[in-house]
Amino acid sequence: MEKEIDFERIKELLESKSFGEIKKILVDMNPADISQLFEEISEDECLILFRLLPKELAAESFVYFDSDIQEKLINDFSDKNLREILDELFLDDTVDIIEEMPANVATRILNNCTDPAKRREINEILRYPEDTAGSIMTVEYVRLKKTMTVKEAFDTIRSTGLDKETVYTCYVTDANRHLEGIVSVRTLLLSPYEAKIKDIMETNIIYVTTTEDKEEVAKQFNKYDLLAIPVVDKETRLVGIVTFDDAIDVMEEEVSEDFAKMAAITPPEDSYFKESVFKHAKNRILWLLILMVSSTITGIIITNYQEAFQNVPVLIAFLPMLMDTGGNCGAQSSTMIIRGMALDEIKLKDFFKALFKEMRIGLLISAALIAVNTIRVLIFNYNEFYMSLILGITLFCTVIIAKMLGCCLPMLAKLLKLDPAIMASPLITTIVDCCTVIIYFSVAVAILPIFTNLTF
């Protein structure tokens, strides 16, 4: 992957203040790599190196920086510096930066947007609720008229394209900005210069509305392999486009959120090291408390069977195995169902199909687990045939119930318009534990009197 960048060499040059040397290395670097370098050096060094970058590369790199470094740099900029950077930025990137800044810095950025039209557009995007298509779109795109020829279209792209984030898909609108068609640069390149846009444009358009959930927008990109998707208002007037790089960011974000929720964590707002210890603890404590208090129910149930395990203490020895196995079985099913629903492989209408499938998987798995467990119990606890019977029945019921719950609960959450990801391992483990303990001790007190002289 490209020529290896020697960060250590740059750090040495920084120590010896060989800025001329550093500049030579920097100008050949990619913005994403410059951002990576900036994360490894001190903030003061960032300020120095940033001044070494040529204007265009400085602006391109600025977008990739961490918001901390961006804030530090903005505070260090003169208004003139700031305006120079802002002029080079795409509109949606500017909006992203403003959203991360404290109020005073955000105001300063807006005040330094010299173009009133641009300032108005930024303010409009900032007004869209978070998580909507409107909040991640850009209003910079190439707009064509259907009466244009291919030649005129190219002239339009040439004259306006430098400022537009995606020039590869052009949007055809009428006088009222109603979206009439799209035409790709590829189609333009392959059409004769005198062809009319209206004859070559695609009218079967995939679009989203400004209020669409951004997760849905990302799904459209994936489904249709898009480079950009047009965003329209309620009257189907074109107001912006979302580009594929932003869609990929949304996909990553949603996956991280799912991972967090499935581990009983409130999704963090920042990267691991940037989120404070206190915030991390806050994100994790709520579910831990809920689950801790819930699991005392299992404890209360156990207390009811005190007599049984005081007389047959070996019953307790198998409790961790049964609880762990039940929890793992439930976690497996819920993870498969949650991921399947996220990928639209499993829909709500497939409920009974999925449930039937999990039930059959449960049957196969419980058969295997019972076989291995029985052999083990007969070898190591050879005098306790009744234990393998109790464990066998309990394993069977636990596995089936765990698989069923793991299938039902995420789908129930979806039906209730909750995020299925909350119905993952931790919550299901707690519920399955409760069922496991009830089944185990009920079976035990029913079977023990048959094989021993105990009565309950």
Added chain:
Amino acid sequence: MEKEIDFERIKELLESKSFGEIKKILVDMNPADISQLFEEISEDECLILFRLLPKELAAESFVYFDSDIQEKLINDFSDKNLREILDELFLDDTVDIIEEMPANVATRILNNCTDPAKRREINEILRYPEDTAGSIMTVEYVRLKKTMTVKEAFDTIRSTGLDKETVYTCYVTDANRHLEGIVSVRTLLLSPYEAKIKDIMETNIIYVTTTEDKEEVAKQFNKYDLLAIPVVDKETRLVGIVTFDDAIDVMEEEVSEDFAKMAAITPPEDSYFKESVFKHAKNRILWLLILMVSSTITGIIITNYQEAFQNVPVLIAFLPMLMDTGGNCGAQSSTMIIRGMALDEIKLKDFFKALFKEMRIGLLISAALIAVNTIRVLIFNYNEFYMSLILGITLFCTVIIAKMLGCCLPMLAKLLKLDPAIMASPLITTIVDCCTVIIYFSVAVAILPIFTNLTF
């Protein structure tokens, strides 16, 4: 999102054999939507509808179909039909299809590639090991020479572009196919016709080698916001490109694999409903058995403290709460670390930084859990002050150990070149359970004699 497609209406039309009507609807549909429709109708109906599609749309939709439907259709095609479809397909899509087909169908596809050069290229890509950049690349791209002018470049794109999957990035090579630069269509559009390619091309190129892991390739796309990435051989000769749609597929696949591994499942090869019940059970049983057998260690440890819980049965009542809380704490930390490493936010060299962070989070969390638990125990088990002491000490140790293990084990896995995702909730729960039980009963037998007349 685009005009709603009425699948029910099409199904009704299918029943009444109104093929003329259906054809009118189909020609306006998007390939991805046609594929969705085909999944909801019978295979015989697929064969009928496919014949109604215009040739180009048929080929475009074919790529989106499920491999089952593709196989059924290929078996139904005459050799002439098959050749017509193959002629319209991009090379990397053809390779994807061949990889999913049984041997006899794959051979038939290759035999019907009329162009020997194309057949040779397909065979070459098929030889790259799975999971490498070579296996997902296409050899169709626009190649320019650095002595060309912009005008000549456009002529080259026009004459060859129709067959090339991505025309938006063009690759500049020398006579030996060594990659010398890249130039985007955007740059071409914004340059004067007489400019030379060598003056406008980008020479600071991000590329991968054919043997690079495809997950790494996808990461490059994300880091640098690329549309396509060039793939070179060991002598840095350009052999192909990977396009962003394939990179997105790889990202999704990797995420699904991580989800599966983190739930103790061998990643399935197919979508949820396509994978058979037997395969699902097989994917899940191995880890269940390993974990089931491991958790008996916890059981053996408990047996050693038989005397304690026979005398103080309430000890057992808190066991589920302690085990669940420990497991959840470990799962939270390991999930955060695993995801952080997948996103490159956490690197191996950050080991002590992460460990220190998890320790501090553990301190805060254990304080909160102990506070709530003590209040609860004092209210409901008011006569057992010593229980709240035993539980407090155990919770403190368990939470800290769980957070530490959740941090260390995934990083250890990475160090050993294993996938960190296997060190997730199920395995960590089992290990933490074991620690919890040891701590709990050790603390109990140390403290109980002080407050009661029991000795152990």
